[in-house]
Amino acid sequence: MSGPLAVRDVAGRIARDIPDGAYVNLGIGLPTLVADCVGEDKEVVYHSENGILGMGPAPAPGEEDPELINAGKQPVTLLPGGAFFHHTDAFLMMRGGHVDVTVLGAFQVSETGDLANWATDDATHPPAVGGAMDLAVGAKRVLVLTTHTTRSGEPKLLPRCTYPLTAAGVVDRVYTDLAVLDVTDSGFLVREMVAGLTREDLQGRTAAQLAFADDVAVLEPGQRE
Amino acid sequence: MSGPLAVRDVAGRIARDIPDGAYVNLGIGLPTLVADCVGEDKEVVYHSENGILGMGPAPAPGEEDPELINAGKQPVTLLPGGAFFHHTDAFLMMRGGHVDVTVLGAFQVSETGDLANWATDDATHPPAVGGAMDLAVGAKRVLVLTTHTTRSGEPKLLPRCTYPLTAAGVVDRVYTDLAVLDVTDSGFLVREMVAGLTREDLQGRTAAQLAFADDVAVLEPGQRE
Amino acid sequence: MIDKRVGSLADAVAGIEDGATVLVGGFGASGVPVELVHALLDQGTTDLTVVTNNAGSGETDVAALLRERRVRKIVCSYPRSAGSVWFEERWRAGEVELELVPQGTLSERMRAAAAGLGGFFTPTGADTRLAEGKEVRVIDGRRHVFEEPLPGDVALVRAARADRWGNLVYRTAARNFGPTMAAAAALTVVQVDEFVELGELDPEAIVTPGIFVDRVVRVGTA
Amino acid sequence: MIDKRVGSLADAVAGIEDGATVLVGGFGASGVPVELVHALLDQGTTDLTVVTNNAGSGETDVAALLRERRVRKIVCSYPRSAGSVWFEERWRAGEVELELVPQGTLSERMRAAAAGLGGFFTPTGADTRLAEGKEVRVIDGRRHVFEEPLPGDVALVRAARADRWGNLVYRTAARNFGPTMAAAAALTVVQVDEFVELGELDPEAIVTPGIFVDRVVRVGTA
Numbered sequence: 001m002s003g004p005l006a007v008r009d010v011a012g013r014i015a016r017d018i019p020d021g022a023y024v025n026l027g028i029g030l031p032t033l034v035a036d037c038v039g040e041d042k043e044v045v046y047h048s049e050n051g052i053l054g055m056g057p058a059p060a061p062g063e064e065d066p067e068l069i070n071a072g073k074q075p076v077t078l079l080p081g082g083a084f085f086h087h088t089d090a091f092l093m094m095r096g097g098h099v100d101v102t103v104l105g106a107f108q109v110s111e112t113g114d115l116a117n118w119a120t121d122d123a124t125h126p127p128a129v130g131g132a133m134d135l136a137v138g139a140k141r142v143l144v145l146t147t148h149t150t151r152s153g154e155p156k157l158l159p160r161c162t163y164p165l166t167a168a169g170v171v172d173r174v175y176t177d178l179a180v181l182d183v184t185d186s187g188f189l190v191r192e193m194v195a196g197l198t199r200e201d202l203q204g205r206t207a208a209q210l211a212f213a214d215d216v217a218v219l220e221p222g223q224r225e
Numbered sequence: 226m227s228g229p230l231a232v233r234d235v236a237g238r239i240a241r242d243i244p245d246g247a248y249v250n251l252g253i254g255l256p257t258l259v260a261d262c263v264g265e266d267k268e269v270v271y272h273s274e275n276g277i278l279g280m281g282p283a284p285a286p287g288e289e290d291p292e293l294i295n296a297g298k299q300p301v302t303l304l305p306g307g308a309f310f311h312h313t314d315a316f317l318m319m320r321g322g323h324v325d326v327t328v329l330g331a332f333q334v335s336e337t338g339d340l341a342n343w344a345t346d347d348a349t350h351p352p353a354v355g356g357a358m359d360l361a362v363g364a365k366r367v368l369v370l371t372t373h374t375t376r377s378g379e380p381k382l383l384p385r386c387t388y389p390l391t392a393a394g395v396v397d398r399v400y401t402d403l404a405v406l407d408v409t410d411s412g413f414l415v416r417e418m419v420a421g422l423t424r425e426d427l428q429g430r431t432a433a434q435l436a437f438a439d440d441v442a443v444l445e446p447g448q449r450e
Numbered sequence: 451m452i453d454k455r456v457g458s459l460a461d462a463v464a465g466i467e468d469g470a471t472v473l474v475g476g477f478g479a480s481g482v483p484v485e486l487v488h489a490l491l492d493q494g495t496t497d498l499t500v501v502t503n504n505a506g507s508g509e510t511d512v513a514a515l516l517r518e519r520r521v522r523k524i525v526c527s528y529p530r531s532a533g534s535v536w537f538e539e540r541w542r543a544g545e546v547e548l549e550l551v552p553q554g555t556l557s558e559r560m561r562a563a564a565a566g567l568g569g570f571f572t573p574t575g576a577d578t579r580l581a582e583g584k585e586v587r588v589i590d591g592r593r594h595v596f597e598e599p600l601p602g603d604v605a606l607v608r609a610a611r612a613d614r615w616g617n618l619v620y621r622t623a624a625r626n627f628g629p630t631m632a633a634a635a636a637l638t639v640v641q642v643d644e645f646v647e648l649g650e651l652d653p654e655a656i657v658t659p660g661i662f663v664d665r666v667v668r669v670g671t672a
Numbered sequence: 673m674i675d676k677r678v679g680s681l682a683d684a685v686a687g688i689e690d691g692a693t694v695l696v697g698g699f700g701a702s703g704v705p706v707e708l709v710h711a712l713l714d715q716g717t718t719d720l721t722v723v724t725n726n727a728g729s730g731e732t733d734v735a736a737l738l739r740e741r742r743v744r745k746i747v748c749s750y751p752r753s754a755g756s757v758w759f760e761e762r763w764r765a766g767e768v769e770l771e772l773v774p775q776g777t778l779s780e781r782m783r784a785a786a787a788g789l790g791g792f793f794t795p796t797g798a799d800t801r802l803a804e805g806k807e808v809r810v811i812d813g814r815r816h817v818f819e820e821p822l823p824g825d826v827a828l829v830r831a832a833r834a835d836r837w838g839n840l841v842y843r844t845a846a847r848n849f850g851p852t853m854a855a856a857a858a859l860t861v862v863q864v865d866e867f868v869e870l871g872e873l874d875p876e877a878i879v880t881p882g883i884f885v886d887r888v889v890r891v892g893t894a
């Protein structure tokens with residue numbers, strides 16, 4: 001087995017790092033895949049910026065409540081123990097360090113943990129930021145789920161972001177289709193790599209300088225736990 | 226009929242100025258007398274700093290709920306339509322201009338509407354401020370209930386307060402046992418006086434310079450409306 | 451006698467003036483006071499500053515205000531969605547001003563207005579383009595941006611039930627911006643699905659106490 | 673599996689360290705977590721900074737902490753009441769430091785800590801003795817005081833009911849400082865009258881979501 005992981009496999013890898021009992025906010029889009037991969041042996045409370053704790057899975061077709069949606073505006077459900085609250089309280093939780101883990105997508109991540117995930121240089125569409133900045137500055141642990149490079153092969157892990165920042169110095173760990181990397185005081189530290197990839201290959205697809213842990217593990221295709 | 230009014234009569238006079246439908250916060254102590262004097266033709270919603278809207282009268286003996294108290298720590302009741310909320314929201318209401326009228330006691334009021342009602346020069350007791358400052362700066366209309374002079378005859382209406390301020394420039398109207406006075410841009414303006422008192426008498430018991438309305442009315446002993 | 455119930459949508463929005471800053475509740479399609487916004491549209495009110503999380507979608511509510519050129523400025527966090535065609539068209543043509551605010555800051559700025567505060571320092575947005583021109587202060591070793599209160603002349607809110615005092619409860623995630631906006635405006639107008647008798651709402655569970663509410667109107671549900 | 677319930681008052685306060693800043697709920701005698709404070713007393717924890725609206729009365733809770741000389745400093749709004757004998761005694765002797773804070777500012781400072789804000793400007797206290805030494809700024813023509821966030825190492829809170837996730841509801845005006853303090857501390861410990869099953873509390877009516885709560889202990893009611 002070798003080569004880049006499918007995004008669902010990366011989500012599965014992230015799921016392994018979500019602790020039992022954690023309060024978790026998953027960013028819009030691909031990060032929501034993580035919830036599908038967290039094993040049933042763990043009880044995780046999902047937070048949504050629009051005032052929900054204890055979000056459950058998508059409702060059965062025909063059971064949707066148009067008011068009960070997640071941050072991505074998709075219908076969700078509420079688990080027993082869940083609660084509703086208003087937006088200002090939802091962001092108090094996010095900004096105030098009450099969310100244990102957030103998983104966010106990224107256009108770029110810098111070696112100092114800067115995150116760029118809300119805007120590119122595209123001026124033809126209006127800018128939109130949503131709750132990304134609040135989550136990025138506030139969550140206790142910020143995990144990034146992204147491809148290692150853009151579709152056209154441009155590196156996303158950089159010495160400095162070139163796109164507008166979401167927040168500076170906030171990313172703790174990056175999970176790509178090729179590797180798991182911690183953001184440390186001395187830059188990116190590779191913890192895991194997919195099988196069949198050399199360190200030189202990985203560095204070649206990364207604009208930032210990489211360091212490698214003593215015990216780099218094989219990044220296994222994710223599985224439902 | 227003449228001479229100073231009893232405090233209950235002053236409270237009755239204030240009650241006449243509480244509009245139907247008003248949200249009202251009554252300060253600790255004598256101001257709470259006002260609620261007893263508001264006529265039943267008016268529906269007034271009483272707010273308490275400890276998180277109550279729609280406070281009703283004191284409970285019957287034996288019916289007290291030790292948790293359901295007002296700002297003065299006296300047992301109260303809740304009317305239909307009343308609501309409980311937390312302290313921060315209670316003060317959001319007070320500071321944010323949501324309370325229409327507050328009635329506060331005073332040690333001193335200045336001709337510019339400064340209020341001193343929380344501390345004297347007594348250094349033998351610890352200082353205590355409670356919610357007085359928030360109410361004074363935040364209520365839409367600040368009414369003061371006080372005697373015109375101290376027990377020893379010292380004036381309480383002054384060019385400038387000598388006691389520590391609760392807030393500057395906040396008092397709208399003062400109701401004393403001798404007169405009703407508006408705080409205007411040019412100082413105290415007497416609106417009503419008790420019968421049998423001359424303007425000179427009133428000025429003699431007031432350190433601030435008084436102006437008199439064209440139509441100074443007789444301050445009638447308060448009655449239950 | 452307090453009775454904040456009004457009999458029609460037209461009465462509910464009566465007196466809202468051209469040039470007003472209007473806080474419009476809702477997140478995506480959840481909790482949007484659609485009928486109130488349409489009543490404002492029908493009334494002809496224009497030159498509005500609209501504060502709302504998204505910038506409308508399709509042809510209804512805020513999108514309709516934009517289509518009909520009633521909006522001078524939008525203050526929001528996320529004006530880009532699949533159906534935000536009218537916002538994009540007006541924005542591209544330079545016909546509507548956009549003030550982009552991080553979502554938590556948007557909500558917190560309205561709360562600051564509701565609470566009578568003069569502003570606050572937040573770490574959100576520090577070191578970003580959205581902090582440009584704003585005061586930055588290092589507090590406890592971290593960069594913070596100063597944000598000003600954001601009051602509304604009017605708030606349009608959707609709730610589930612109200613009594614004649616204007617006490618409100620909401621339904622699931624439709625609560626979103628409602629409680630904060632209701633508290634942050636000089637005139638708060640609420641559409642509800644149902645009126646209940648005074649005393650029917652549990653005092654422990656009232657989400658927006660009537661002190662924040664000026665008018666409530668019942669809108670028939672399908 | 674999340675289960676924040678602990679079996680004893682001793683377990684509830686275990687690990688609270690000397691020198692901690694402890695937020696203690698309650699207003700007068702309403703909503704005071706008496707048994708938790710006594711457990712802290714029994715545990716011997718000392719050199720505390722106590723943040724609480726009043727400074728205790730009689731011989732129980734905060735008054736007992738003061739009597740036993742466990743309190744280095746009190747941050748409160750109203751330390752003077754008929755029974756605040758121990759506070760007055762310790763204060764007169766210079767044995768306890770007092771930081772007097774207007775009540776709304778006290779609550780708002782804790783909320784700012786809960787919300788991850790760096791501080792705020794408030795008109796409350798401007799032009800008064802309590803603004804001395806503080807930054808003053810004129811905003812919108814009005815003088816405001818800058819106030820800093822006030823976080824707790826620990827919050828001790830009393831609520832009515834909790835489930836195993838730590839979701840809380842309160843009873844009448846005993847709610848007071850509870851929700852704000854619960855959100856403002858690194859470790860939040862709650863005493864309740866009753867445990868309920870997960871899902872039993874109405875999600876529309878939960879006042880303190882469990883995200884703010886670390887430990888809940890049931891205390892027998894008379």
